[in-house]
Amino acid sequence: MPFLCTLLGLLLPLYAFAQSYFPVPPVADASRFATRLPRTASMLTGATSAQSQEVRVLVYGQSISMQDWWKQxxxxxxxxxxxxxxxxxxxAIGGFSSDRLKLMVDNDVVAFYPDLILFHDYGNEDDYEQIIRTIRSRTTAEIAIQTDHVAVGxxxxxxxxxxxxxxxxxxxxYQLALIDIRTAWKAYLAQNKLSASTLLTDNVHLNDHGNYLMAEIIKRYFETLPTGPVSLAGVHVLKAGKDFTVxxxxxxxxxxxxRVDLVWSPSTSSASVLVDGQKPLATLGCYYHTRPSRKPDxxxxxHIGQPLTVQLAGQPQAEDWTLTITAVDSVRQEVGFRVSGSKTGHDGEGSSDKPxxxxxxxIVIEPYYWFRRKNPGDFRxxxxxxxxDTLRWQVASMCRDTISPADGRTVTVLQGVANGEHVLELSGRALSGLHEIRVYQPPLRD
Structure with missing residues (x-):
């Protein structure tokens, strides 16, 4: 009997994984998808063993985006x-509708600087659009918007x-790609005589069948990506000897x-970098921070009462930060705290109800950066x-003052600076191997 129980425990998950669902037909109208991801399509379809390049895809939103469909x-x-x-x-961050996610998007997205974002979120439309504007002004990422699936209630x-x-x-x-989940979801339910709840674990979250359907609809859209000419939308490629001379x-x-990437043949020499007359590591925009957390891993x-984000100001440096809670008033939803940096040292005390x-x-922490309940049942x-209790985060740089032989063929020397005009200065013997400079220009200005 114990053996049979063990065997069933092994076989049931395999059965659940292997069971088949109804097929999902091709997309009837992908006109707002295939033509609006030219760089992503070019990078995916044009990759070869000799010319493989990194394609960075970010899944972003709230709990629906965290579910297993994205792994499929x-x-x-x-x-x-x-x-x-x-x-x-x-x-993605569960429970973070657009009014909360807008606080996170700048730091989350700029640090990763994706080529493509698969985005879905709930919440009010003004904040939703603000998220899109932030992404379009801070990165060159192409964005594919997923519409809502069919929920209950x-x-x-x-x-x-x-x-x-x-x-x-x-x-x-904003010239975004559209993945019309909702229309395809309704059609699937109707064609297969299913109720909305059949695909859900509760009123909104997906069960295995729902994850299957979400993944299959998105796959059908990617199957429409054209194979065509190389597109570097948003990226200006400058060639040595043609567009610049060392x-x-x-x-x-x-x-x-x-953002600026250098493509070069690594050598035994090095080179130094300046932007607008100063070292990049002295530039505020070059830094980002990890999310404040009690569990860095x-x-x-x-927990309620933790800061969701912080703002970097002054002259940041790469270091570890600690925020220690000194007082808690759960009725007024306020905390007292002190902060310290691994290099800066003790750096002040404050209260969550004041800037x-x-x-x-x-470090700047605004009153609206703190995680509070909106109602008694919120995040219960x-x-x-x-x-x-302590929360920790790291501040790190996305830029480089120098390029060393160990940096590889493609090196990002600037990232996160203001989206505008700059003067890039490079010097050093390593420049003899510089072939190409890629300049990333987001479509909207900061």
């Missing part, structure tokens, strides 16, 4: 485009209008954008922080 899509892309070096990560009239009218208009306004191991070049969101700027000026699975 990742596997599909890896199988369909085996020559592409796919780097696909998920930074939602305002169907609002979601139909949001998905059939507002989101397509938003995609047209003289006496020096190059001074005006660039417009917020796990998901960051664990805080650390003594060094390096989380308890409040306690005095003595």
């Amino acid at each position: 899509v990742k596997h599909f892309l890896e199988q369909r485009y085996p020559q592409a070096n796919l780097v696909m990560v998920n930074k 939602q305002n169907e009239t609002w979601h139909d209008r949001h998905c059939n009218v507002w989101l397509p208009a938003l995609c047209d306004k 003289r006496k191991d020096r190059l001074r070049l005006p660039v417009t954008g917020n 796990g998901f960051f969101l664990t 805080f700027t650390s003594r060094s000026g390096r 699975q989380f308890s409040w922080l306690k005095p003595g």
Whole structure:
């Protein structure tokens, strides 16, 4: 009997994984998808063993985006485009509708600087559009918007209008790709005589069948990507000898954008970098921070009363930061705290109900950055922080002052600076091997 129980325990998950669902037909109308991802299509379909390049895909949104469908899509892309070096990560945050996610998007997205974002979120439309504007002004990422699947107990009239009218208009306004999940979901339910709840674990979250359907619909859209000419939309490629010339191991070049990559033949020599007359590591925009967390090795969101984000200011430096809770008032939803940096040292005390700027000026925490309940039932699975609890984050740079022989063939020397005009200065013997400069210019200005 114990043997049979063990055997069943092994076989049932395999059966659940192997069981078949109804097929999903090809997309009837992909006009808002295939033509609006030219760089992604070029990078995926044009990759070869001799010319493989990294394709960075970010899955972003809230709990629906955290579910297992994205892993199925990742596997599909890896199988369909085996020559592409796919780097696909998920930074979605459960329960973070657009009013909360807008606080996170700048730091989350700019640090990863994806080529493509698969995005879905709930919440008010003004904040939703602000998220899109932030991405379009801070990165050159192409964005594929997923409409809402069919849930139970939602305002169907609002979601139909949001998905059939507002989101397509938003995609047209910002030239975003559209993945019409909702229309395909309704068709699947109708054709197979299923109720919406058949694909859900509760009123909204997906079960295995729902994850299958979400993944299959998205796969059908990727199957429409055309194989065509090389497209570097948003990226200006400058060639040595044609667009720039290195003289006496020096190059001074005006660039417009917020990221610069160098493509070169690594040598035993090095080179130094200046932007607008100063070292990049002295530039505020070059820095980002990890999410403040009690568990640096796990998901960051664990308690009510923690800061969701911070703002870097003054003159940042690469270091580790610690915020220690000194007092908690769960009724007023306020905490007292102190902060310290591994290099800066003790840097001040504050309260979550007031704007805080650390003594060094390096850390700013606004009152609306703190994680509070919007109503008594909001995130009821989380308890409040306690005095003595600590949260930690790291500040790191996305830029380089120098290029060394160990840096590889493609090196990002600037990232995160203001999206505008800059003067790039390079000097050093390593420039003899510089072949190409790629300048990334987001379509919207900061």
